[in-house]
Amino acid sequence: xxxxxxxxxxxxxxxxxxxxxxxxxxxxxxxxxxxxxxxxxxxxxxxxxxxxxxxxxxxxxxxxxxxxxxxxxxxxxxxxxxxxxxxxxxxxxxxxxxxxxxxxxxxxxxxxxxxxxxxxxxxxxxxxxxxxxxxxxxxxxxxxxxxxxxxxxxxxxxxxxxxxxxxxxxxxxxxxxxxxxxxxxxxxxxxxxxxxxxxxxxxxxxxxxxxxxxxxxxxxxxxxxxxxxxxxxxxxxxxxxxxxxxxxxxxxxxxxxxxxxxxxxxxxxxxxxxxxxxxxxxxxxxxxxxxxxxxxxxxxxxxxxxxxxxxxxxxxxxxxxxxxxxxxxxxxxxxxxxxxxxxxxxxxxxxxxxxxxxxxxxxxxxxxxxxxxxxxxxxxxxxxxxxxxxxxxxxxxxxx
Amino acid sequence: xxxxxxxxxxxxxxxxxxxxxxxxxxxxxxxxxxxxxxxxxxxxxxxxxxxxxxxxxxxxxxxxxxxxxxxxxxxxxxxxxxxxxxxxxxxxxxxxxxxxxxxxxxxxxxxxxxxxxxxxxxxxxxxxxxxxxxxxxxxxxxxxxxxxxxxxxxxxxxxxxxxxxxxxxxxxxxxxxxxxxxxxxxxxxxxxxxxxxxxxxxxxxxxxxxxxxxxxxxxxxxxxxxxxxxxxxxxxxxxxxxxxxxxxxxxxxxxxxxxxxxxxxxxxxxxxxxxxxxxxxxxxxxxxxxxxxxxxxxxxxxxxxxxxxxxxxxxxxxxxxxxxxxxxxxxxxxxxxxxxxxxxxxxxxxxxxxxxxxxxxxxxxxxxxxxxxxxxxxxxxxxxxxxxxxxxxxxxxxxx
Numbered sequence: 108x109x110x111x112x113x114x115x116x117x118x119x120x121x122x123x124x125x126x127x128x129x130x131x132x133x134x135x136x137x138x139x140x141x142x143x144x145x146x147x148x149x150x151x152x153x154x155x156x157x158x159x160x161x162x163x164x165x166x167x168x169x170x171x172x173x174x175x176x177x178x179x180x181x182x183x184x185x186x187x188x189x190x191x192x193x194x195x196x197x198x199x200x201x202x203x204x205x206x207x208x209x210x211x212x213x214x215x216x217x218x219x220x221x222x223x224x225x226x227x228x229x230x231x232x233x234x235x236x237x238x239x240x241x242x243x244x245x246x247x248x249x250x251x252x253x254x255x256x257x258x259x260x261x262x263x264x265x266x267x268x269x270x271x272x273x274x275x276x277x278x279x280x281x282x283x284x285x286x287x288x289x290x291x292x293x294x295x296x297x298x299x300x301x302x303x304x305x306x307x308x309x310x311x312x313x314x315x316x317x318x319x320x321x322x323x324x325x326x327x328x329x330x331x332x333x334x335x336x337x338x339x340x341x342x343x344x345x346x347x348x349x350x351x352x353x354x355x356x357x358x359x360x361x362x363x364x365x366x367x368x369x370x371x372x373x374x375x376x377x378x379x380x381x382x383x384x385x386x387x388x389x390x391x392x393x394x395x396x397x398x399x400x401x402x403x404x405x406x407x408x409x410x411x412x413x414x415x416x417x418x419x420x421x422x423x424x425x426x427x428x429x430x431x432x433x434x435x436x437x438x439x440x441x442x443x444x445x446x447x448x449x450x451x452x453x454x455x456x457x458x459x460x461x462x463x464x465x466x467x468x469x470x471x472x473x474x475x476x477x478x479x480x481x482x483x484x485x486x487x488x489x490x491x492x493x494x495x496x497x498x499x500x501x502x503x504x505x506x507x
Numbered sequence: 508x509x510x511x512x513x514x515x516x517x518x519x520x521x522x523x524x525x526x527x528x529x530x531x532x533x534x535x536x537x538x539x540x541x542x543x544x545x546x547x548x549x550x551x552x553x554x555x556x557x558x559x560x561x562x563x564x565x566x567x568x569x570x571x572x573x574x575x576x577x578x579x580x581x582x583x584x585x586x587x588x589x590x591x592x593x594x595x596x597x598x599x600x601x602x603x604x605x606x607x608x609x610x611x612x613x614x615x616x617x618x619x620x621x622x623x624x625x626x627x628x629x630x631x632x633x634x635x636x637x638x639x640x641x642x643x644x645x646x647x648x649x650x651x652x653x654x655x656x657x658x659x660x661x662x663x664x665x666x667x668x669x670x671x672x673x674x675x676x677x678x679x680x681x682x683x684x685x686x687x688x689x690x691x692x693x694x695x696x697x698x699x700x701x702x703x704x705x706x707x708x709x710x711x712x713x714x715x716x717x718x719x720x721x722x723x724x725x726x727x728x729x730x731x732x733x734x735x736x737x738x739x740x741x742x743x744x745x746x747x748x749x750x751x752x753x754x755x756x757x758x759x760x761x762x763x764x765x766x767x768x769x770x771x772x773x774x775x776x777x778x779x780x781x782x783x784x785x786x787x788x789x790x791x792x793x794x795x796x797x798x799x800x801x802x803x804x805x806x807x808x809x810x811x812x813x814x815x816x817x818x819x820x821x822x823x824x825x826x827x828x829x830x831x832x833x834x835x836x837x838x839x840x841x842x843x844x845x846x847x848x849x850x851x852x853x854x855x856x857x858x859x860x861x862x863x864x865x866x867x868x869x870x871x872x873x874x875x876x877x878x879x880x881x882x883x884x885x886x887x888x889x890x891x892x893x894x895x896x897x898x899x900x901x902x903x904x905x906x907x
Binding site for chain 1: 535537553555556603604605606607608609611612613614615616618621623627628641642643644645646647649650651652653654663665672675735736737738739741742744745773
């Protein structure tokens with residue numbers, strides 16, 4: 108350690124390269140600071156600012172541009188302390204003279220489509236929601252980015268794969284698989300970054316609340332190969348809908364066997380419906396809805412989170428209830444799906460989610476046919492706060 | 508695709524969650540825009556700013572806080588266009604009324620210790636340096652983060668492993684291994700992010716300039732388990748030297764067999780010096796220097812990049828040349844290392860690097876003993892621009 112510290116001293120006195128300069132700035136404030144009472148203090152060292160505000164989802168969830176003012180101290184540092192916060196992963200940014208920027212004292216940040224936000228986690232005690240999203244001193248699964256061939260799409264594509272703790276050690280053991288799908292604007296990094304999937308699984312497995320499982324996070328934008336910047340389209344600006352790229356050759360559900368083929372060939376998986384789950388959020392809930400009814404008997408556990416529930420053609424203006432009541436194709440597919448007796452058909456959504464009506468329509472259809480399902484309604488809307496809750500809840504129910 | 512676009516329309520008109528708001532902002536400027544003549548235009552939509560500047564390593568490499576002024580147009584958007592730039596990966600940030608922030612229109616960014624910078628790549632033609640750092644339409648290797656036991660350090664630790672294209676397909680084939688070490692302030696993510704290691708290897712392998720190889724990027728901070736935020740120490744602010752954590756139980760070189768044991772057990776590697784290379788930058792060059800002489804005959808290819816060359820005790824004020832001339836332990840180790848006839852001992856450094864004198868001392872020692880080595884001197888100093896160049900140069904020489 109002494110050797111390392113001496114080297115640091117050398118580096119600190121050395122001629123600094125541009126990319127490393129900011130560390131040599133005079134004052135290093137701590138921001139955010141999570142206080143013992145679960146209040147949070149933000150600090151920004153910006154002596155010449157006229158106004159500094161913080162905007163974040165802890166202020167008033169779901170309300171646009173709710174801000175709180177930071178106050179400048181005699182040392183030039185601006186501060187603001189929140190009320191005690193509930194355990195959660197929170198997102199925020201600063202407005203300095205009205206200009207949005209991230210907290211320069213906080214290296215932790217998430218990207219959602221084209222927007223970065225600073226993040227922090229509040230946790231009060233073991234097992235609360237903040238703890239569940241934290242990296243704890245428990246065995247960790249490995250996360251890899253793998254490239255696979257999708258003949259159906261004519262593309263080489265990337266996905267994220269989580270293998271549970273001990274997967275490398277227990278070379279004879281096979282594991283069940285959860286396919287976990289992102290929403291519009293996301294990609295194969297969304298669940299592992301915004302969704303804290305590896306942390307949730309590590310923590311649930313460590314406490315015996317979830318079975319050890321492989322979690323596969325594919326890319327649901329069938330006209331792209333991978334997350335922006337990680338394939339040959341260059342460093343483009345992401346947008347909802349995949350932007351400028353040519354239309355895909357096939358849908359997610361049509362190309363889904365390519366994903367499963369790769370996973371079943373390259374990982375030690377347990378096959379069959381009892382060992383295969385699929386879930387997704389929003390567009391990925393739609394992918395789950397369509398894929399699971401296209402391949403009845405393949406998936407024993409099915410989870411729709413804030414799901415984009417629609418039938419064949421979304422530009423069809425016919426009300427969803429009428430479509431469900433009249434489409435013989437839909438009714439046949441659902442009959443086949445439930446004839447195969449999936450162990451769990453799970454629908455979760457927030458009470459203010461803009462997609463709740465079509466989810467209600469689906470529930471009414473399931474009720475009318477006597478198809479069993481579980482329903483989980485939370486407060487809030489179409490937000491990651493809810494999707495992390497749904498993943499944790501759903502994962503506990505799998506493969507048991 | 509039509510389905511996806513309709514969903515987008517639904518989402519755009521929906522009640523937006525805080526974390527997704529920024530995408531709904533009125534004007535979306537393109538920044539940075541790489542122009543056909545390799546000049547680059549920066550844009551910031553910030554009507555009320557008084558001054559906007561850009562600071563970046565393309566302005567005058569290595570000079571602190573060289574800035575260029577953006578000029579405001581009638582639409583409120585600030586712009587600045589550079590001279591045509593040489594092919595390279597560049598870093599920059601904006602100063603808005605003197606406050607540093609990243610480019611909000613550019614999602615691409617790198618973290619170096621505690622500082623994020625926006626990045627972009629300029630490339631003029633196939634095979635130039637910018638092209639080498641880009642994700643091209645070539646076969647890609649897979650990148651994984653694996654946890655391994657280090658009994659020597661008493662820790663479970665994480666490293667990054669790149670496996671070359673076709674590794675998954677050619678299940679009978681074994682591959683040589685390069686151990687690639689980061690510098691002080693870095694971690695197991697440094698080479699894969701700042702260093703563009705996967706892109707460099709993909710592109711060199713695709714063009715036949717490098718042999719397919721496994722690249723192992725361990726964490727060289729022996730008192731931590733993983734990159735900040737990815738282990739149980741919480742979301743702390745990184746600093747040079749590993750900060751607040753207890754002293755490690757052993758050095759990097761002492762614990763290095765734990766890394767090799769894991770890699771040789773869990774990956775299909777070719778063993779022996781002819782198939783084993785080690786290199787590193789700065790502190791990681793020091794790790795390479797010490798590890799390779801501690802285990803003579805283990806490493807056939809040895810690369811010191813801008814290396815922290817020192818002998819046993821860095822607080823020893825004795826001039827390095829005198830230490831090398833008088834330490835029988837050092838001389839014995841180097842004699843054993845070169846008696847095993849490594850295929851390549853490679854020293855690379857920039858002409859203004861603050862570590863050049865100790866590297867010169869090492870070269871004088873090697874010359875005095877007649878130990879063969881290659882020397883590669885570039886312009887510039889202790890910067891990632893040079894380390895990417897050295898990796899590409901070194902990788903081409905391996906396992907041939």
